[in-house]
Amino acid sequence: MKTVSFACLVAITLVFGHLRLTAAEGAKLRYLASVYLDDKGAGLHLPEGVACGGTGRLVVADTGNGRLLRFTYQERTVSGGSEIKIAQLPAPSRIQLTSKGETLALDTVQRRIVRLGSDGEFKAVLAFDGVPPPATIVPRSFTIDSADNIYILDVFSARVLVLDAEGRFQRVLPFPEAVGFGADLSVDAGGTVYLLDSIGRRLFSAAGGAKVFTPLGGDLTESVATLPTYLTTSKGIIFVLEGTGSRVVSFGRDGSFLSRQLTMGWEEAALNHPSQMCINDKDEVFIADRDNSRIQVFQLIR
Numbered sequence: 299m300k301t302v303s304f305a306c307l308v309a310i311t312l313v314f315g316h317l318r319l320t321a322a323e324g325a326k327l328r329y330l331a332s333v334y335l336d337d338k339g340a341g342l343h344l345p346e347g348v349a350c351g352g353t354g355r356l357v358v359a360d361t362g363n364g365r366l367l368r369f370t371y372q373e374r375t376v377s378g379g380s381e382i383k384i385a386q387l388p389a390p391s392r393i394q395l396t397s398k399g400e401t402l403a404l405d406t407v408q409r410r411i412v413r414l415g416s417d418g419e420f421k422a423v424l425a426f427d428g429v430p431p432p433a434t435i436v437p438r439s440f441t442i443d444s445a446d447n448i449y450i451l452d453v454f455s456a457r458v459l460v461l462d463a464e465g466r467f468q469r470v471l472p473f474p475e476a477v478g479f480g481a482d483l484s485v486d487a488g489g490t491v492y493l494l495d496s497i498g499r500r501l502f503s504a505a506g507g508a509k510v511f512t513p514l515g516g517d518l519t520e521s522v523a524t525l526p527t528y529l530t531t532s533k534g535i536i537f538v539l540e541g542t543g544s545r546v547v548s549f550g551r552d553g554s555f556l557s558r559q560l561t562m563g564w565e566e567a568a569l570n571h572p573s574q575m576c577i578n579d580k581d582e583v584f585i586a587d588r589d590n591s592r593i594q595v596f597q598l599i600r
Contacts, residue, residue, distance in 0.1 A: 325535055325548055326599040327559050327583060329567035330374055333358070333593040336367050337379035341591060345573075347393040348586040348593055349401070352579040357401055358586070358593055359390035359574075366390055366403065368418065371582065371595065382418035392439050392574055396446045396463070409436050411450070424448070428467035429459055441530075443485045451483045451493075458483055458491060471504055474511050482529040484536070486551075492536060494529040501529075501536065501553050515553015522547055522558075532577040533600070539585075544569035546585075564590055 335341055340363075347359025354372040365383040369376055389407040396402065399416035402424075411424040426435055436454035443449070446463035456473040471491060473480050478497025485491050489506025492514070499518040502511035518526070524543030529536070535556065536549040544562035546569075549555055561568050570589035577583050581598040 325556065327546065327596040328599055329594070329596055330582070331376060331595040332566055332587075333369065333376050333379075333595070334591070335379065336360075336381060338381075342367070342593070343591050344588050345586045345591065345593060346391040346406075346588055347403070347574045348576055348584045349393040349395045349574075350576040350578045350582070350584050351395045351399075355395065355399075356584060356593075357393055357395060359393045359403060361389055361391055361406070361588075362591070364388050364390075366393070366401065366414075366418065371584075376595075382414065384414075384418075384420050386420050386423065387412045387414075394440065394442045396442060397444070398446070402440070402442065402448070404437060404440060411437060411440060411448075422465075424461075424465050426459070426461070426467070427465055429461075430467070430470065435459070438480070439482045439528075441484055443489065444487060449483055449485055449491060451480055453480060456480065458493065460491075469509075471509070471511060474502055474513075476500070476513075477502070481525075481527055484529045484531045486531040487533075492529060492531060494526055494538065496525045496527060499526070501549070515549065518547075518555075521549075521555040528572070528574055530575055530577065532581075532598070535600075537575060537577075539572045539575055541571050541573065544572060546572075546575070567594070567596075569594070 342360050343362030346361040349357045354370045356369040356371045358367040368380050369378040390403040391406045392404040394402045401414040403412050413421045437450045438453045439451040441449050448461040450459040458471040460468045477495045481496035482494045491504045493502040501514040503514040504511045524540045526538045527541035528539035534551045538547045546559045548557050572585050573588045574586045583596040585594045587594050
């Protein structure tokens with residue numbers, strides 16, 4: 299695979315992408331392309347994170363290689379792939395892009411969130427200024443909203459911490475007592491925070507300004523066959539990734555089931571332990587297909 303040029307790989311996947319259309323209901327995913335290599339022809343290895351922006355900006359957490367990669371995706375064409383590798387971020391996983399062009403990245407080894415400038419330079423480690431006790435914070439995941447406020451899933455204290463764009467504490471949302479394990483969180487354009495309970499197979503939500511989570515929908519067991527691991531929202535649709543099940547499951551804003559898409563495998567448009575998903579303003583979907591060591595690109599058809 300590594301002997302095939304990056305351009306050829308993209309060209310092949312774009313030619314055949316229109317043939318793959320999955321799911322009969324809800325928002326559909328149409329396969330477009332896959333990304334396997336950086337700009338020097340080196341392969342990705344177990345990528346766990348992907349973040350996308352409205353200008354075609356695409357950043358990948360190439361976790362197994364201990365680096366970030368910067369691409370551009372425009373007009374169904376992937377270009378770039380330059381490397382960012384810094385000592386302060388040895389194992390990047392979940393990543394987010396701010397409105398200022400900065401990158402926030404969760405390091406899985408040191409369990410901290412690192413801020414990088416628009417050119418990839420190290421700026422700071424998130425300090426959690428003013429966060430109430432306990433002092434120990436173990437972020438499993440995080441997300442940001444349109445104002446760059448930061449929402450952190452602190453599994454040590456079973457809470458969601460909300461910080462402003464500079465990292466100053468704003469408020470805290472404790473997990474509901476019924477939560478088995480808080481696996482991930484997301485925030486929509488209206489400021490509603492969503493919490494995914496992977497053990498209990500449940501969704502919870504907290505409207506903007508709310509102090510507690512409330513149940514959203516019912517038991518997900520019938521629609522989510524394996525433990526769900528990742529959560530994101532887009533224009534009223536909630537998307538859940540099944541890690542071991544390698545599926546994308548979508549729900550309405552009320553928690554009602556919409557569709558269960560894609561399959562486990564190594565061929566294009568199949569997944570093997572997906573770990574993060576992002577959707578840009580053109581409804582282009584990027585999935586970190588971890589155990590296939592690639593990023594896959596889909597078009598979301600609503």
